[in-house]
Amino acid sequence: MRDLVLLAVVIAALAVSSSGQDAADAGRVAIRKVIDDQQAAWNRQDLEGFMAGYWNSAELTFFSGAHESKGWQAALDRYQKNYQGAGHEMWKLEFANLRIEMLGPEAAFVRGEFHLTMSDGKTPHGLFTLVFLNFPEGWKIVHDHSAGE
Secondary structure, three states: OHHHHHHHHHHHHHHHHHHHHHHHHHHHHHHHHHHHHHHHHHHOOOHHHHHOOEOOOOOOEEEEOOEEEEOHHHHHHHHHHHHOOOOOOOOEEEEEEEEEEEEEOOEEEEEEEEEEEOOOOOOOEEEEEEEEEEEOOEEEEEEEEEEEO
8 A cells, every 4th residue: 555655645746747848838939939939030120019029118127248227118219229220130030049048937047149140241140148037928037237348
């Protein structure tokens, strides 16, 4: 009888562990889709589509170099000025070496690289870290820290 109880406990623990892993895998897949959708939007020159991956809130934070901007609209305005303003272009964006670490069922930490390919052949690139939260409308970036060369 004792062995039967022990076996039941082990099976239950494996089932709980497996369901937790399934949720983490689903979170990683959903976050990867957000990032892939952002890359596709950028490459079709759609900044609003790119920004759909960010939390549309005044509490969104974005660190770049020594500059901090706060809020979804401020981030959009900055992107428009730097990539769609006179004399600027958006180039081609590619994300690489993504590492998605689930911090729980509702939060994740993402690290990776960005690579831009300009029309003149230059390739600015850099590193980023993102914090994602899972909202009723899906996974959104609540903090972005990007550093480029």
